[in-house]
Amino acid sequence: xxxxxxxxxxxxxxxxxxxxxxxxxxxxxxxxxxxxxxxxxxxxxxxxxxxxxxxxxxxxxxxxxxxxxxxxxxxxxxxxxxxxxxxxxxxxxxxxxxxxxxxxxxxxxxxxxxxxxxxxxxxxxxxxxxxxxxxxxxxxxxxxxxxxxxxxxxxxxxxxxxxxxxxxxxxxxxxxxxxxxxxxxxxxxxxxxxxxxxxxxxxxxxxxxxxxxxxxxxxxxxxxxxxxxxxxxxxxxxxxxxxxxxxxxxxxxxxxxxxxxxxxxxxxxxxxxxxxxxxxxxxxxxxxxxxxxxxxxxxxxxxxxxxxxxxxxxxxxxxxxxxxxxxxxxxxxxxxxxxx
Ligand code: NAD
Ligand code: WQD
Numbered sequence: 001x002x003x004x005x006x007x008x009x010x011x012x013x014x015x016x017x018x019x020x021x022x023x024x025x026x027x028x029x030x031x032x033x034x035x036x037x038x039x040x041x042x043x044x045x046x047x048x049x050x051x052x053x054x055x056x057x058x059x060x061x062x063x064x065x066x067x068x069x070x071x072x073x074x075x076x077x078x079x080x081x082x083x084x085x086x087x088x089x090x091x092x093x094x095x096x097x098x099x100x101x102x103x104x105x106x107x108x109x110x111x112x113x114x115x116x117x118x119x120x121x122x123x124x125x126x127x128x129x130x131x132x133x134x135x136x137x138x139x140x141x142x143x144x145x146x147x148x149x150x151x152x153x154x155x156x157x158x159x160x161x162x163x164x165x166x167x168x169x170x171x172x173x174x175x176x177x178x179x180x181x182x183x184x185x186x187x188x189x190x191x192x193x194x195x196x197x198x199x200x201x202x203x204x205x206x207x208x209x210x211x212x213x214x215x216x217x218x219x220x221x222x223x224x225x226x227x228x229x230x231x232x233x234x235x236x237x238x239x240x241x242x243x244x245x246x247x248x249x250x251x252x253x254x255x256x257x258x259x260x261x262x263x264x265x266x267x268x269x270x271x272x273x274x275x276x277x278x279x280x281x282x283x284x285x286x287x288x289x290x291x292x293x294x295x296x297x298x299x300x301x302x303x304x305x306x307x308x309x310x311x312x313x314x315x316x317x318x319x320x321x322x323x324x325x326x327x328x329x330x331x332x333x334x335x336x337x338x339x340x
Contacts, residue, residue, distance in 0.1 A: 007080030009036030089148035177261030182327035189327030191334030218290035231299035234315035261300025
């Protein structure tokens with residue numbers, strides 16, 4: 001199949017690009033490079049031995065998107081492009097409504113006019129908000145607690161309406177839990193611009209010596225060891241869920257939402273310990289106050305992913321830490337040294 005991947009120069013998009021090509025599909029990437037890297041796409045080309053076209057442009061630019069659709073005629077879209085920093089979404093919510101919601105609206109309009117009927121969307125466990133029970137299943141009420149989460153929910157709702165308007169259309173929103181890790185080759189991985197917001201890239205930077213210590217946000221939660229607990233999953237497992245979703249869209253009508261997680265929580269301290277084993281040295285940590293807006297603990301019920309997609313996480317916490325370390329130690333400054 002011909003697949004258009006928005007945000008394919010980013011972290012999850014580049015890993016998915018590998019699996020999409022390995023599955024025998026053809027892919028074109030659309031990315032504005034606001035947080036993505038040309039080098040990531042070039043390295044995927046090298047990894048897969050295929051020449052991948054990266055069209056640099058913004059998903060809000062309708063005529064740009066139309067020209068890509070006209071030239072490539074994709075049969076499906078995997079839609080990663082968007083902004084994802086929770087704190088930034090509180091400070092500058094309009095940027096999030098513009099890129100995430102308006103950008104998705106423009107994309108769906110172009111898909112509609114070009115008769116492209118299938119889409120997989122990057123949603124997030126953040127749409128659930130305060131847990132009323134755990135693990136979260138897909139029927140858990142949705143009540144996101146920040147603008148970023150609300151934009152994800154709005155796009156899910158838009159996909160519901162878009163797909164209901166024509167029986168040929170189908171959409172899957174994958175609600176990712178906490179993706180971490182890197183391709184085992186060490187060629188591609190997560191390369192956040194500036195100070196990382198998320199735990200794993202921060203641990204990796206401390207391990208490689210770019211940051212001096214990890215601040216543990218809160219040591220007094222009601223969890224096994226007092227630190228926050230999350231459902232971390234390997235990005236390669238997540239990438240494969242997208243390929244399976246492309247297959248599932250073929251015999252689906254309307255919109256479906258599917259959790260993508262392992263079903264198991266890991267605390268911050270447990271993650272640090274696992275990473276210390278992977279990098280074979282200790283990681284400096286200091287416990288500080290809780291981060292505003294953090295939930296103590298959440299993890300997925302992933303039975304629906306198994307039933308609908310035949311997907312289950314296969315890679316372990318050891319794999320996640322080993323592959324992150326391979327990437328970070330081989331690329332201490334991320335893609336920067338190679339970018340032009
Ligand atoms: P990322 O920032 O690495 O990738 C997003 C890509 O989209 C980047 O390459 C960026 O340049 C591109 N982009 C942003 N705005 C664009 C625009 N207007 N037009 C074209 N391209 C644009 O992030 P990621 O971690 O790979 O996340 C991918 C998707 O998954 C995002 O939608 C994110 O919200 C979602 N998600 C991520 C996580 C996570 O923990 N990483 C969890 C749940 C959901
Ligand atoms: C994990 C745990 C922190 C950094 C966020 C978004 C969510 C989703 C994934 C996109 C928490 C602790 C972290 C640090 C720490 N993204 N921590 N020190 O908060 O689950 O989710 O990213 O959809 O929407 O909210 O992930 O990696 O930031 O934090 O102690 O320097 O690590 O308090 O317990 P989170 P995270």
